[in-house]
Amino acid sequence: MPEHFNWDGSPKDERLAGFSPARNMWLHKSNRSTSLPGNNLVRCRYCGLRMQYFDRWDHGRIPMVPKMLPSAAVPVPMRWNVMSGIALPGDDGAGRCFVPHPAFCPAVKHENADLRLAEARAVFRRRMERRIAEEGFIPDLPPAGEEDVAEQHIEPVEGRRHIVAYARLLWLAPGRIDTIQCVALARTTGERCKNTISQDEGVWEEVEIPYPPGRAGQQVLWAGTTMWAYALHALHTDEFNRWMRQRCMQHAPGGNAAPDAVSSQWVRFDALRHEEFILRERPANAQQVLLDRRLDRIATGPERTECATSDCRNGTVSKVPKGWACWKCARTVKRRTRTHRKWISGDRQDEQ
Template sequence: MHPNPAHCHWDGSPRTKHPRRPLRVSATSPSRLLRAGQGGHCRRCGNRIDAYQRTNQQPIALHPAELATVQVPEACRWHLSGGIAHPHGDGSAWCRIPHHLICPRRTPTLRLGPHLEAMRRQLAVRTRRLIDTGAFSPTAPTRPQPATPAACPARPVVQMLLGRYLADKPVETIQCVAQTRQRHRCPRPVLEPSLPAGRWRLLPSGPQRGQLTLPATLMAIYDLGRLPYTEQLRWRTQRCPAHTAAPGAADLALAGWQAFDPLLHSAHIHTRLPHRPARTEGDDQCCTTPWKSH
């Protein structure tokens, strides 16, 4: 009895291998995010969500299933076009709805219809099942604690492209969002030691365009404004130098930037520079040396 060759099953039937087709994103697509990187789970209830970018580049979590338009209030209807979420209907009989409206661990801000209330109860039952089986542990939202002057802020404010953005993690740990050839997220950081780096500065926390006026205070900002435009754009798209040179690579995660608002993000305002003593009278108001981790 001869053993079966490697290309056959135990019963002699041939093995058929389907070739793996690479995922590609069109160069004219307004969103570089692959569909594989859009799925996730709500941190409060554990149910599935889909993350999409809005027209203002801010992410939004939508319920993964489409709903009939007549069952959703007009102010809560969203539709997708080219991977971008738009806050209105597109004239069809189906639409999407933000997850926070039917999240069972949030208090509804609008009066929902009977169909949406039934969906909310179903999600609550699923959340309870996930908790009972140990597949999900709810975490209550915690207010971020201000960092000490001797440490880098956990969520620093970065200035680039004539705007200010709040990062989701420290500067040195911001990770590239591009997809590698092995279909994994790139592990390289955006901060490249061989390229020009930004510098920490104490700048006024004045309002940006369309924001409320607040009392003028100095805050620590990681300034990238003096870098070349291409380098600032690389930080804004959150890509390492290798994937910046490869524009065909798609994104496997959303960029972690959020438009900074001094009123909404007051907990992330730090009045001292990282690794520097408190500024005294007569000191310079900016740090002229790039930030380095210890």
């Protein structure tokens, strides 16, 4: 403890009131998040109100209203709870929950007009107007949607940003693959680690551009065509987790409790919002291989056939005829067919 402070951290001199001695921050070994809570409490640049970032269960980040609310006053899809530093959907039966800030941000034109949220959104709008009138807050230009509000932690990146593929997920990287920097706080320098996270584990492959949801997906001409993405399919779960935590080999999760100097910069790829980063030409350093050599030691198993229903993702590894439908879709089709036959037979009886 420095000489100007008592053992409990209180200052010996009244002139140092409000200050505290420098302390080393450590993460508890049971904490699954590597971000420090003090760095996660920020103000929204669109409305000026406070929000607190949490690491999501799916490797993303979400800003929450810093105060928990009664679950009964919040729609089910907007209820979140936090466990070991990780944000999870639902209220966990506790009766209170966190709510995402973008759902209440007064700078966003919300599509969900739930009456249960109208009063809370009005309160947030009055707070925003008071900050503008009394504190001189100057908001940024209105966001295009709730996604822009949620991604305020993303630092501006100049130049190319590559797209990473893992299983069926697509992520937008914070830069080119060979330049993604580790976000850990280096103990030797007290600054952000300067190592890169890539160890040339992946390969470039051509993947289909996903169709954007809604009517916008029906209007674009490039949907269904292909683009180039850096595939990490051969990585084990812990190795992929290191990529998503944006950590180098020295600061890999689990073996080092170093906190984040800045938050990880990954975002889920959106074909409409990230169209400028779609890579349509084959990269110059793309390897002439189909898969990593490590896949030769992995049993890939039998080929999987997906359900013929367009919006169903069920599948089977058994041999099935062309146009096969899963049991759930088949039951739905039978029910609809039975209802249709009853309706047709009823019309015929009426005509007689």
